[in-house]
Amino acid sequence: MAGTLAEKLWESHVVHQAEGEPDLLYIDLHLIHEVTSPQAFDGLRLAGRQVRRPDLTLATEDHNVPTTPGPITDLVSKTQVETLRRNCEEFGVRLYPMGDAEQGIVHVVGPQLGLTQPGMTVVCGDSHTSTHGAFGALAFGIGTSEVEHVLATQTLPLKPFRTMAITVEGELQPGVTAKDIVLAVIAKIGTGGGQGYVLEYRGSAIRALSMEARMTVCNMSIEAGARAGMIAPDQTTFDYLQGRDHAPKGADWDAAVAEWSQLKSDDDAVFDEEVVLDASTLTPFVTWGTNPGQGLPLGESVPDPETLGDDNAKAAAQHALEYMGLTPGTPLREIKVDTVFVGSCTNGRIEDLRAAADVVKGRKVADGVRMLVVPGSARVRVQAEEEGLDQVFTAAGAEWRLPGCSMCLGMNPDQLAPGERSASTSNRNFEGRQGKGGRTHLVSPLVAAATALRGTLSSPADLDAADAADADRLVGTSEGSR
Amino acid sequence: MHQFTTHTGIGVPLRRSNVDTDQIIPAVYLKRVTRTGFEDGLFAAWRKDETFVLNHDSYAAGSVLVAGPDFGTGSSREHAVWALMDYGFRVVLSSRFADIFRGNSGKGGLLTAQLDQSDIELIWKYLENEPGASVTVDLVSRTVTAGDIVATFEVDDYTRWRLLEGLDDISLTLRHEQDITDFEAGRPAHKPTTVTA
Numbered sequence: 025m026a027g028t029l030a031e032k033l034w035e036s037h038v039v040h041q042a043e044g045e046p047d048l049l050y051i052d053l054h055l056i057h058e059v060t061s062p063q064a065f066d067g068l069r070l071a072g073r074q075v076r077r078p079d080l081t082l083a084t085e086d087h088n089v090p091t092t093p094g095p096i097t098d099l100v101s102k103t104q105v106e107t108l109r110r111n112c113e114e115f116g117v118r119l120y121p122m123g124d125a126e127q128g129i130v131h132v133v134g135p136q137l138g139l140t141q142p143g144m145t146v147v148c149g150d151s152h153t154s155t156h157g158a159f160g161a162l163a164f165g166i167g168t169s170e171v172e173h174v175l176a177t178q179t180l181p182l183k184p185f186r187t188m189a190i191t192v193e194g195e196l197q198p199g200v201t202a203k204d205i206v207l208a209v210i211a212k213i214g215t216g217g218g219q220g221y222v223l224e225y226r227g228s229a230i231r232a233l234s235m236e237a238r239m240t241v242c243n244m245s246i247e248a249g250a251r252a253g254m255i256a257p258d259q260t261t262f263d264y265l266q267g268r269d270h271a272p273k274g275a276d277w278d279a280a281v282a283e284w285s286q287l288k289s290d291d292d293a294v295f296d297e298e299v300v301l302d303a304s305t306l307t308p309f310v311t312w313g314t315n316p317g318q319g320l321p322l323g324e325s326v327p328d329p330e331t332l333g334d335d336n337a338k339a340a341a342q343h344a345l346e347y348m349g350l351t352p353g354t355p356l357r358e359i360k361v362d363t364v365f366v367g368s369c370t371n372g373r374i375e376d377l378r379a380a381a382d383v384v385k386g387r388k389v390a391d392g393v394r395m396l397v398v399p400g401s402a403r404v405r406v407q408a409e410e411e412g413l414d415q416v417f418t419a420a421g422a423e424w425r426l427p428g429c430s431m432c433l434g435m436n437p438d439q440l441a442p443g444e445r446s447a448s449t450s451n452r453n454f455e456g457r458q459g460k461g462g463r464t465h466l467v468s469p470l471v472a473a474a475t476a477l478r479g480t481l482s483s484p485a486d487l488d489a490a491d492a493a494d495a496d497r498l499v500g501t502s503e504g505s506r
Numbered sequence: 507m508h509q510f511t512t513h514t515g516i517g518v519p520l521r522r523s524n525v526d527t528d529q530i531i532p533a534v535y536l537k538r539v540t541r542t543g544f545e546d547g548l549f550a551a552w553r554k555d556e557t558f559v560l561n562h563d564s565y566a567a568g569s570v571l572v573a574g575p576d577f578g579t580g581s582s583r584e585h586a587v588w589a590l591m592d593y594g595f596r597v598v599l600s601s602r603f604a605d606i607f608r609g610n611s612g613k614g615g616l617l618t619a620q621l622d623q624s625d626i627e628l629i630w631k632y633l634e635n636e637p638g639a640s641v642t643v644d645l646v647s648r649t650v651t652a653g654d655i656v657a658t659f660e661v662d663d664y665t666r667w668r669l670l671e672g673l674d675d676i677s678l679t680l681r682h683e684q685d686i687t688d689f690e691a692g693r694p695a696h697k698p699t700t701v702t703a
């Protein structure tokens with residue numbers, strides 16, 4: 025029978041199946057961080073159990089770590105990190121702690137080590153585990169008792185998902201990125217539109233994306249309510265993986281590629297739901313509200329809640345605008361920001377930093393704006409420094425930080441003050457997530473960088489337009505003086 | 507998880523309905539890193555009131571909570587079950603439970619026994635007239651005995667079986683350990699591990 029990629033991955037991991045019971049699925053890779061693991065380890069200890077496969081388990085410290093040098097000062101954060109260290113030591117789990125060359129955000133670390141590979145099942149006690157689906161893996165977030173279950177058994181009892189195809193055809197215009205694609209998808213299907221589904225992104229626009237861009241798309245699947253997002257592996261995937269530390273070598277590599285090449289939805293596979301987007305019509309996208317589905321193209325204005333959907337949507341929009349301090353009808357381009365954050369598991373990879381650096385190169389961050397650039401991992405930081413990106417950012421007046429989750433969530437010192445407004449490359453603009461009263465607009469790295477330079481929500485095209493105007497003025501002046 | 511067949515312990519009459527999980531354990535206790543020791547968070551706000559039932563010496567060592575309808579509504583936190591069990595409760599009797607709480611209880615080994623509200627009322631009166639009296643909950647025969655009162659309760663067959671066998675989710679999965687081992691033997695050699703590199 026014809027099947028979707030998600031169904032094939034499911035079937036290839038069933039350990040036990042019985043009528044009236046959830047399927048028991050094998051987990052190929054279990055990623056761990058300090059926030060959702062302590063009680064799972066404690067549960068093992070109480071029951072006298074061991075970690076079944078420490079060799080399929082990897083831990084890193086990310087949510088609580090400060091991105092400036094020095095120890096953790098917050099007591100709760102410190103306890104969580106110290107607990108993770110003790111647990112990894114006791115149960116024999118490899119840990120990349122703060123300061124380690126391999127430390128970083130869990131969803132940046134796995135792929136860059138080559139641990140995330142096509143055809144795998146990947147779980148982590150973190151909703152953005154969907155990131156790893158970019159490799160053609162079935163990857164999803166789990167709760168703490170499920171973390172304990174995977175630690176003890178390397179399996180999970182699961183009820184089947186439904187499948188949704190998201191087809192994005194056509195060519196992206198310059199300045200439009202993977203982030204804009206996924207923000208447009210979420211705005212289209214809504215923050216609950218993916219509930220119960222595994223999304224498979226397909227079509228020519230998705231095929232044309234780099235691996236890192238694909239990770240950005242899959243990362244935010246959860247913001248549409250989906251359990252997971254995935255993209256079938258292809259030559260781009262294989263090229264990214266080849267030579268990475270944990271990628272197969274020699275004959276294993278050939279066997280792996282042969283197997284991975286089969287991983288795609290059959291032509292006649294039936295999805296439970298299908299959504300189609302035209303990539304060529306997309307423009308840079310920004311959010312105006314307090315959930316990732318409240319977004320619009322940058323060229324539009326703050327919407328009037330009265331024009332939005334049913335009464336619930338109207339009330340939600342009204343409330344969001346009050347929280348965000350915005351007035352309907354204000355052009356999005358005129359919204360002034362205080363802070364710009366480039367980083368997170370959504371957009372903290374080397375390509376994201378390169379894109380932002382390209383925009384700020386030779387320019388200055390606007391007066392009164394602070395720009396934080398936070399690499400997603402220690403490796404990304406090292407590579408960026410080798411390429412001189414840190415110099416580009418600091419010369420422009422931005423802050424070059426140590427790796428971590430940073431201003432994506434208020435569990436570490438990088439937070440917004442009440443009323444402070446940011447343009448952020450992260451994934452959630454929920455009320456208070458980046459600090460009580462903080463106001464966040466989700467954007468791509470290109471928009472973030474241009475916004476830092478102009479001080480208002482902007483795209484790189486706005487900078488070029490301003491430069492051109494300046495050039496005209498200069499030409500005009502010199503002609504006039506002749 | 508311990509096997510549960512029958513339990514006898516002091517009954518605690520909690521004359522409240524819609525006891526939500528924020529009342530059972532407030533959010534501030536969720537920052538902890540341990541799986542045990544949540545007894546101090548149980549009904550933390552109510553325990554500040556000296557007239558609260560658990561502040562009476564005769565009820566303080568209770569292990570069978572007799573509550574009003576709609577017990578365990580609200581946030582899905584598993585800590586609510588942990589707090590009740592850490593305090594010493596083994597059974598909650600109510601005429602209606604919130605679904606998620608009931609599911610979490612089954613996983614944690616706490617019996618949520620559903621009785622008619624008329625039986626709950628009788629048990630409340632009995633426990634208030636005889637503070638510190640014991641209640642016996644027999645999962646095999648699905649009956650509650652308090653003094654002369656004998657009432658039957660409902661619990662779904664699957665949860666009952668799990669409690670009788672003392673099987674938590676992990677134990678249930680480990681019944682298929684041979685399947686897991688067999689599956690592992692068939693995994694392709696090129697699949698990565700986190701230790702070799």
